Amino acid sequence: MKKLGLRTKGPETMAALAGVVSAAVVLAVAELIGAFFTARATPVFALGSTFIDFTPSWMKDFAIATFGTNDKAALFVGMGVTIALLACVLGVVAYKKWALGVLGVLFMGAVIVAAVLTRAGVGPADAIPSVLGTIAGLIVLRRLMVPLWRMKAWPEAPADVAADADRQVGGAGTSRRRFFAAAGITAVAAGIAATGGRLLGAARNNIAQARNALTLPAPVKAAPPVPAGVQSPVAGVTSWLTPNNEFYRIDTALSVPEINVEDWVLRVHGMVEKEITLTFQDLLDADLIESHVTLTCVSNPVGGKLAGNAKWLGMPIREVLAMAKPKEGADMVLSTSIDGFSASTPLEVLQDDRDAMLAIGMNGEPLPIEHGYPVRMVVPGLYGFVSATKWVVDLEVTRFADSKAYWTERGWSERGPIKTMARVDVPGSFAKLKAGKVAVGGTAWAQTRGITKVEVQIDDGDWVEATLSTEASTITWRQWSYEWDATPGMHYVKARATDSTGEVQTDKRADPVPDGASGWQSVAVTVE
The missing domain is CATH 2.60.40.650 (Immunoglobulin-like)
Known part of the structure; x- marks a missing residue:
């Protein structure tokens, strides 16, 4: 009986594998088709971003404290495991009751589409990759179930019935071989499709090339020369100037926004006498300043490494606000990234002489894409969660009493002065x-x-x-x-x-x- 029981579990195990292969097809097809859409239209990034939005603060703090700047990699691993487990369950459900399996797949597809459509900067058309991926996954799941359903009677059937069934449909062994061949070929095809989607997306995207070709203008006010002796003489102490590739990165963007400078526009509105818009060329033509500024993440634990010092180039935000002329009663600027992240910065901090800026350069080169290219905010003296908005596209002059930022809505403070x-x-x-x-x-x-x-x-x-x-x-x-x-x-x-x-x-x-x-x-x- 034990041997019979093990044989009975065989098709269910393969059904779970079928679920995983089908889920891989959903993601791979969506990745391939998503190469022709915005990166935020792909299920992996949409689901990951939605997960970040709804993750409790304590869990985010744990992830950052445990994994540091590898927190996003850890999230992807966790998502992969979760998706695989859910796919296993759906595969077994579809094997036992196909109608329930279909409903389960369609429900998961609806969740993915909802996650995509709630991302900032996407439109209804961006749901197409997820819809087509779900359809492809459902077709693959059906095709993989057929040989399993043919095998269903054999484990418990008498020898003569099994032999008769073998003669009719080719035998359990043949069906198993067909299943594993189909599953293997499909998995390989899914891997090729996903890789092709990434490569195609990269080939169609020339943002990196445009960034590398950008020549930054000279600042009207250059950073003062760095005096001798800023570096500690103790070997092993972190470099006083942090190289771009070593500068910490903590943000909510799973898919790094890639923005064409010709399309970038900053809108300044709200409690202002004059609403204005700035293009990237406006910033290039402005009187730019250069300054060494140390940034610190509010998630940095005592003794942590989430701090860095760089030389930034940009337009003073006080000059931008002077053009818009904030109205009396305003006390906050709500800055918003193209990916939907927002930060609440005290208005007076952006108007004083601390060199808060719309930065376009970092350590003598254009901003790295992952650090906010083409434009980000740099505000000395405040933690990044209330000031350092990357890929910034909107500044709303408002009041703390009227508007809440991304992290404020999640229980963090409105103002974030950096502690000693x-x-x-x-x-x-x-x-x-x-x-x-x-x-x-x-x-x-x-x-x-x-x-x-x-x-x-x-x-x-x-x-x-x-x-x-x-x-x-x-x-x-x-x-x-x-x-x-x-x-x-x-x-x-x-x-x-x-x-x-x-x-x-x-x-x-x-x-x-x-x-x-x-x-x-x-x-x-x-x-x-």
Whole structure:
């Protein structure tokens, strides 16, 4: 009986495999056809973006804290596993009751279409890839079920009945071979279609080439020369200037928006005397400024790496607002990305002299596509969730009482001033060191206020002042170093910073939600 039971489960296992292959066809066909539509029309990106929108803040914080800048890769893996499991269930359901299987596939197709149509910047036509993909997947599922249905009677049938069935339809073994051949060929075809869709989309998209060919104008106000001594002398401390390819990226965009500069338009409206629109050429023709600015993500944990320093080129936002003339009573600018993300920035912050800008350049070259090309916002002193909108296309002058931004609707604070923070870069956690002189170093920041002191504490000893590297400006981070006479044993290295207002970094631990993490980093090391 046990052997009979195992044989009975065989078709169901293959039905689950049929479900997975059919799901792969849905995604592959949609990917191939989606090459002729916007990237946000493909099911994977639409479902992933919808998942991000409805994911609780605590889960997003966990993903960022656990996977860092690999959070999107982790999301895709999780989505793949989830889709595969659901496809297995649908395959078994379709095997046992085809009508229910069809309803299940159509329901999943409807969910995918709904996810696509709720993305910003898409139209009804962008649902076509998902619809056609669903139809193709349903056809493949049906064709894969046929040999399984033919096999259905054999596992429990007497030998003479099975033999008669074999003579009529070619035998269970033949049906199994047909099933696996069809499933294998279909899976390979799906892989080719998906790859072809990616390649075709890349061939049709010349945004990367256009970016590489773009020549940035010289700024009217160049960034001051970087003074000598900004880099900590301790080997291993992060570079004072962060290369573009190492700059952290945290955003809600699974599919990086690819915008033709000729099509880009910024609309400035709301509580203004004069609604205006700016083209990319308007920015190129404007009096641009250049400035080194350190950006920090609100999701950065104590001691985290979600901070970076770059030289930005752009048009001051205060000049844009001066043209629009905000009305009395306005206190916020709601900036919106082409992918629907929005951020709420205090109006006064965008009008003062801190060099908030519509940036078009980063470290001497056009913005990288993944960092907001062609235009993003850079606002010193505020966490990115309320200021650093990438791929920005809309500025609405409004009031905090009237409008809510993406993260504000999800429980985060309306305003996000960056907290005073020190980070220990060297030594790393759980490092094994030799007794004697040990170099300790790191980075500290308090954008718009500047760092005036960093102190180091070993275990529960006294706080000792570290040596500060040269300060480039109050809107960039400042590095530091300290020489420690280490003794054998396990020790804890802590650091705290003081800003120009006299505020000492608090030891009170706080999670990133709702307005940024706080506390002292403690690095455990072993000295031998």
